[in-house]
Amino acid sequence: MTTITQTAPAVAASSRPxxxxxxRQTMTLAWRSMVQIKHNPMELLDLSVQPIMFLLLFTYVFGGAIAGSTGDYLQFALPGLVAQNMLFASMTTxxxxxxxIAKGVFDRLRSLPISRSAPLAGRIVADTLKQVWAFALFLGLGLVLGFRVHTGIAGVLGALALLLAFAxxxxxTAVLVGVTAASMEKVQILMFSLMMPITFTSNAFVATDTMPSWLQKWVEVNPVSHLADAVRGLLGGGPVASDATISLLWAAGIAVVVAPLAVRAFRNRI
Incomplete structure (x- = not known):
């Protein structure tokens, strides 16, 4: 009797998308993250409580002492508060x-026939878009309290675009911290330790010339100072081009330096 051996055909490795x-996969996962807000409103609440609290606190507690008038201080401080909130919101990412990562979500997504970068990129896109809500909340509440936009809808859209680019x-940076920190608590400590000094040593809340001369040198190059001044110009009128250009250069520099480190750390962790 002749035995016929049948060899199973080799399965070709699936090519990368x-x-x-x-x-498309990135946008699908970003949309999935956005839709989750409907089932977990606390995600949006995190981006709502801080803007309301900070705007009311700085305007009515510090405004009179710093500017002599809560209305004048609101006009100066709201753009700085928007910039600060944008940085602190990156903690959610x-x-x-x-x-x-701790719950194994990325391990499950990795088993699907999708781009390996799609889950990470989808989260970044979704978290960036969520900041539109925080910006709208800041501006809406500011208008109720007396803030005035002198540049029309074009200025508002320009300010939003600049803030989203920087975000x-x-x-x-948030990705790098998120994938290298051992626990959620350490993530919060590291992000807070990074964002707090850079925002409070800027001109987001007080004018540069009120600070000590040695501190003014740092304030003048601080990226948050340029971002706050650019948003002030875009919303309230005044010079914009120089501060907006410097802000975009800072954003490009941060992305060029940190993004490769973040991607490498992500690949090593996942």
């Missing part, structure tokens, strides 16, 4: 990423 497929760059 192309750029178009990776983009770091914390959320760390929690997803997108800063999200890579």
């Amino acid at each position: 192309g750029a178009g497929a990776a983009l 770091a914390v959320g990423l760390n929690v997803d 997108l760059a800063m999200s890579w």
Whole structure:
């Protein structure tokens, strides 16, 4: 009797998704993250409580002492508060990423036939878009309290675009912290330790010339100072080009330096 041995055909390794497929998968996962807000409103509440609390606190507690008038201080401080909130909101990216890694979410997504970068990129896109809500809340409450926009809708959209560009760059810092920190608590400590000094040693809340001369030198190069001044110009009128350009250069520099480190750390962790 002749034995016939049948060899199973080799399974060809699946090719990586192309750029178009990776983009579609990224947007699908970003949309999934946005839709989750409907089932977990606390995610949006995190971006709502801090803007309201900070705007009321700084305006009515510090405004009179710093500017002599709460109305004058609101006109000066609101753009700085928007910039500060944008930086602090990046903590949600770091914390959320760390929690997803700990729970094995990325391990499950990795088993799917999708681009390896799509889950990370989807979270970054979703968390950046969530900041539109915080900006709208800041501006809406500011208008109720007496803040006035003197540049029309074009200025508002320009300020939002600049803030989102800077937020997108800063999200890579959040990714780096989120994937390297051992726990959610350490993520919060590291992000807070980074964001607090850089925002409070800027001109976001007080004019530069009121500070000691040695501190003014740092304030004048602090990226948050340029971002706050650019947003002031875009919302209230005044010079914009120089501060906006410097802010975008800072954002590009942060992304160029930190993004490769964040991607490498992410690949090593996942």
